[in-house]
Amino acid sequence: MWIQKGFFRPFLPKFPFIPGTDVAGEIVEVGSAVREFKPGDTVVSKLNFWKAGGLAEYVAASEGNTVALPTGVSAADAAGFPMAGLTALQGVKTIGTKFDGRDTGANILITAASSGVGTYAVQLAKLGNHHVTATCGARNLELVSSLGADEVLDYMTPEGAALMNSLGKKYDYVINIAKANRWSVLKTTLSGQGRVVDVAPNLSNIVASFTTLFARRKLSLLNQSLGKEDLRFLLELMEEGKLRTVVDSRHPFEKAAEAWEKVFSCHATGKVIVDM
Template identity: 70%
Template sequence: MICVLSQTVSDITGEIVEVGSAVRELKVGYKVVSKLAFWKAGGLAEYVAASESVTVIRPAGVSVADAAGLPMAGLTALQALKAIGTKFDGTGSASNILITAASGGIGTYAVQLTKLGNHNVAATCGARNLELVGNIGADEVLDYKTPEGAALKNNSGKKYDYIINTTNGGKWSAFKPTLSSHGRVVDVAPNFGNYVASFLTLFSKKRVSTVMLSLGMEDLRFLLELVKEGKLKTVVDSRHPFDKAADAWEKSLSGHATGKVIIEM
């Protein structure tokens, strides 16, 4: 089994070894992906019990690493894009979008999904990941430690229609000047200040809205299909054996992982 580190270790992929009497669709031997309940989690184990309602079959041709990263980070990125009305069938209109912390777990998925939605994508990350973020689809990548990057200024000078914020260090005061007249921040990692701003800007032309993950298994199947078709991939920072789980935790909690940190069992 493989688990992907998040604060609750809720993303897992593996093979079913036993099913309960109430299980109808899944069978022993099926290779699956699951998003364990947030309040239970516990994916850092050789065996875990998962509900059928939060478990889907991993399609043939989708690697365990690509599948394992999807449940929390992939679904969160997808929800942010759906919140701004993104279409993935070619019918949507293009917007100018900025993605913060684009080399992180949510950010790497968000960049790829934003391009699949035919948007123009600017992204922020550290200097060591500029090339990686460009390679997964960003039209322009800003080093957040430079003056231009800190000010979120792109080369074209265009304002952003949307900012997808994936870092809890992002501030409304920094975002607001870079937004178009009806621009919106979609915050998936809100800090206290942005929570307050989401209420204060509720009826403003420029505003902040926070997103909490609520997407289900059909959305996870959609992401898995994108992976199968080669349109989406999981960026893997590092892989760790089970007996090195402490090292994996240290890497994940450092805040500087590129993509996902994986533990293999």
């Protein structure tokens, strides 16, 4: 265990008492059992989800969930991605992506593509050679396109609400990040062997995944379980310029409440960062 300070990315928790899970900065103290790091090292860490504690000048983190920060990757950019980046990576891996240069790709849909998870998911899906249709609000169409999406739909239009691409082609996979999308709509977009990976399932989709035989075969609820090696993989992609953090806004620690307001508004584009 050690203490570090630097940058914090506010995390919108499922429960209001969890005050942040992602941090990046400089180690100022290490425990006697720590072997990989020393004071002065710059690192990025995913804190324990149930304990968190990232909104502080000094935080304690586990060696098992911390990775050295590569040269060329800023602490602010790194602080944005542990939870969201790992969730996006698991979603893209769940649809069979290997990132070994042999991925043949599939026709996929990513919803809420301008969100924290979505911005990473689009980039990772393109690295896996997938053809990506994405949904977001009108103001973020250009941004999501710049991340690599082949087609971007405004979710407020009839086509966007129906999740239908311009060619009317069904999807091999849907990575659903938009909480409002119901299984009754999602299933109509799938090809014969298509599947949905639901990152932020609403109650209706949770019930369907357990009670409906067709949904149980076609709908997977994502439970983020990736760890340190995957965190290191994402950092390597960032160092190589293949993955970037989209930063909505940065706030000084004294104005952390403003950052929380931005997160809870559900209208942030990418990540919200607090500087210590």
